[in-house]
Structure formats: C-alpha cells, structure tokens
Amino acid sequence: MLNEFIEGLAEILETEIENIQPDTLLGNFAWDSLAVVSTMALVDDVYSVMLDGQALAKCQTVGDIQNLIAVASGN
Incomplete structure (x- = not known):
C-alpha cells in the first residue's frame, strides 16, 4: 500500500518516485488545491x-x- 501511495503522490506532484521521502517538502512542488483533492x-x-x-x-x-x-486510520 505504501508503494502505491508513493507512486500516486509522485504522479500528483509531477516528480520521480525517488524524490518522495518522508522529509520531502511539499512546497517544492505544485502543492495546491488540486493536488490536495487528488491526494484525498x-x-x-x-x-x-x-x-x-x-x-x-x-x-x-x-x-x-x-x-x-x-x-x-486509527494507527
């Protein structure tokens, strides 16, 4: 599930999967209202x-x- 999430988020942020790490700053990408809705x-x-x-x-x-x-998710 984590891989699917990372792949999807990379697509939303229009970047490579390798660029998606826990400390990756969303502000370095197009983190706008469309990205928020897509991430939801x-x-x-x-x-x-x-x-x-x-x-x-x-x-x-x-x-x-x-x-x-x-x-x-209660985890």
Missing part, C-alpha cells in the same frame, strides 16, 4: 480513509501526510 482521492483509494481537506492542505512534508493517514 488517492488516500481514499489506497487506504479507504477520507482525510480532512484543511488538515491535508496544512501538511508541509510527505511525512506529515503519512502521519495524517495514520491518525485517520
């Missing part, structure tokens, strides 16, 4: 978890998104 859909598809859009938009790193997913 990706997380729903991969993890069957719906994230809060406002909380997701406040994420600054890939690790922040992963932490948000963990909290939303």
Whole structure:
C-alpha cells in the first residue's frame, strides 16, 4: 500500500518516485488545491480513509501526510 501511495503522490506532484521521502517538502512542488483533492482521492483509494481537506492542505512534508493517514486510520 505504501508503494502505491508513493507512486500516486509522485504522479500528483509531477516528480520521480525517488524524490518522495518522508522529509520531502511539499512546497517544492505544485502543492495546491488540486493536488490536495487528488491526494484525498488517492488516500481514499489506497487506504479507504477520507482525510480532512484543511488538515491535508496544512501538511508541509510527505511525512506529515503519512502521519495524517495514520491518525485517520486509527494507527
């Protein structure tokens, strides 16, 4: 599941998979409202978890998104 998420996020951010690490800054990419909505859909598809859009938009790193997913899924 993590690989599917990383691959999908790389596509959303229009970058290579190798560039997606927990400390990757989202602000270095096109982290805009469309990316947030696309990431919400990706997380729903991969993890069957719906994230809060406002909380997701406040994420600054890939690790922040992963932490948000963990909290939303109860892990």
